[in-house]
Amino acid sequence: MCGIVGYVGPQAAVEVVGEGLRRLEYRGYDSAGVALVAKGGVVTEKRAGKLANLTEAISQRSDINDQHTGIGHTRWATHGVPNDRNAHPHVSSNGRVAIIHNGIIENFTRLRAELEADGVELASDTDSECVAHLLERQLDTGGDLADAMRRVCNRLQGAFTLLAVHADAPDTVVGARRNSPLVAGVADGEYFLASDVAAFISHTRSAVELGQDQVVTISPDGLAITDFDGNPAAGKHFEVDWDASAAEKDGHDFFMFKEIAEQPKAVADTLRGRFAGTGEISLDEIRMSDQDFRDIDKVIIVACGTSYHAGMVAKYAIEHWNRLAVEVELASEFRYRDPILDRSTLVIAISQSGETMDTLMAVRHAKEQKARVLAISNTVGSTIPREADAVLYTRAGIEVAVASTKAFLTQLVACYLVGLHLAGVRGIKFADEVAAIVTELAATPDKIATVLSGMQPVRDLAAAMPNADRALFVGRHVGYPVAMEGALKLKELAYMHAEGFAAGELKHGPISLIEDGTPVIVVVPSPRGRSVLHDKVVSNIQEVKARGATVIAIAESGDDIISAHADHTVFLPVVPTLLAPLLTAVPMQVFAAELATAKGLDVDQPRNLAKSVTVE
Ligand code: F6R
Secondary structure (H helix, E strand, O other): OOEEEEEEOOOOHHHHHHHHHHHOHHHOOOEEEEEEEEOOEEEEEEEEOOHHHHHHHHHOOOOOOOOOEEEEEEEOOOOOOOOOOOOOOEEOOOOOEEEEEEEEEOOHHHHHHHHHHOOOOOOOOOOOHHHHHHHHHHHHOOOOHHHHHHHHHOOOOEEEEEEEEEOOOOOOEEEEEEOOOOEEEEEOOEEEEEOOHHHOOOOOOEEEEOOOOEEEEEEOOEEEEEEOOOOEOOOEEEEOOOOHHHHOOOOOOOHHHHHHHOHHHHHHHHHOOOEOOOOOEOOOEEOOOHHHHHOOOEEEEEEOHHHHHHHHHHHHHHHHHHOOOEEEEEHHHHHHHOOOOOOOEEEEEEEOOOOOHHHHHHHHHHHHOOOEEEEEEOOOOOHHHHHOOEEEEOOOOOOOOOOOOHHHHHHHHHHHHHHHHHHHHOOOOOHHHHHHHHHHHHOHHHHHHHHHHOOHHHHHHHHOOOOOOEEEEEEOOOHHHHHHHHHHHHHHHHOOEEEEEEHHHHHHOHHHHOOOOOEEEEEOOOOOOOHHHHHHHHHHHHHHHOOOOEEEEEEEOOOHHHHHHOOEEEEEOOOOHHHOHHHHHHHHHHHHHHHHHHOOOOOOOOOOOOOOOOOO
8 A cells, every 4th residue: 555755865866765666566556656855846746557657757857856855655546546636746736845645534525625615726636635735834824844744633634644845845854644654764864754664675774663643854964753742752763674685576577476485484484483392482572461361261353355364264273272262353344343352352463564454443442442452463563563462473574465475374373373372371281282283383384395396287277277267266164264365366366256165155155156167276174184074075076076167176195085076186295284274375376376477467466456455
């Protein structure tokens, strides 16, 4: 979702800001723009579509070149269609203030009406443009850009990261944040502001996390932070522990292929050092005592999209290991149904980005109801972990492709660890029982590597069906959420109609979708697990085969019964039933990515999608 970059320093701002926007492309966008400021005033350029359109437009301009202060934006449309007019920056009526915005200003209708009543002509359909005009008005009443920003922010409702420049302050960028991400980068004599550190990682790893409701000013003299009332405030300094090369493709055509290949390492990194051998796992930050964990009588998992599917798998593991009721809920639905929760409820919020607005709002609702919140996130210092009572960070490294892969597997690992931690602390499992499962978990990175090395048949299958118009995914038990994840991957990457079902539900409706040749991907439970599950899936395969489906089965190595029924079988290494999603998800990812490639689509940045969804 929208990417934001600001720069002051000795370099050409258009270059630094342009590079930052390129590094933020993965967040998803449909237009882009820059504003540069120098003594002569503010100049802007903006274009709908990809960054290449903006770069081309800038190359035609003789007045955008050596300014040393600038802001840049990639927009993911919320208010107003994606076109040049609605792209950011937006400029005030006198042309002296330019702003960029990420988020939604909820009271913009009222603000817009007020401005229009005062004779202001708005040039776009966006909620954001109001801020440029409001800043101009505040500047007219006195004070500098930061003063104006504070006064304007106090009038805004909703979520926003804002950056502004002003013709009268050619060495300054002012930023502000509420419920939306903003981080500062500090280098020698130059300063950066951005939605995330990827934007300035090639310049500095020294970063400052901005708090909620803070205004920040960067100039060659330094960085100053206040709250919205002007009281001095401090940001939290941290060093970024990855570098620019981690954000490159490493020889792969798309980041997604690189990220799929990185999964054994991501899983191993997430497990590393987490298990003390006493049945306890080390959470990264805990503001909860062991007694708090013992007092829990219900778990509710909230998340969106792929993270929600990780939560669905977690339900099976946590309930089985703890005999504790677990609900899983889409974060976007959670607070609107008045859920029943109190101080003995543990809410687990899963979010790769740590910034998903739906999940953040669910966390806030849970905290208002006095529930304990544990965050599982891949982004250190992001908002959801900061607001949670306890945090377990996944260590997937930066995930650039919009479709989540390695983050998903590491979320599964984190969920397993949390389930085992609860079982240990609550005395439901002995330390040696926990250790036995952890040993199995520790063996999964090698098994995932084995899965990856056997993916050629999956690639061939995908490459052979670019013209398929639909696919069904089915599974039982933990295979059911994996089927849903497989369908989501195919939908988002290959723009195909794909649905994931519990295999038992097929005959209650979806089976009517099956025609001759319809691909049905079946996640088969281990025949060594509860044999009734395996037998039932065999029946389900027969049901769809009888109606003409082409069955691709994902089964455990040695499962000869399945290969006798399926058209194609992908065999995976043997793994305990509850841990199987760590392997079964991988062929789904490869299948979707290859099919999208065969269709000539942009695997990393599917249409209409954003990596970090910071609006509700
Ligand atoms: C799908 C995907 C999305 C995200 C969802 C939640 O591949 O990536 O469905 O999983 O937007 O994002 P986070 O985990 O950042 O809260």
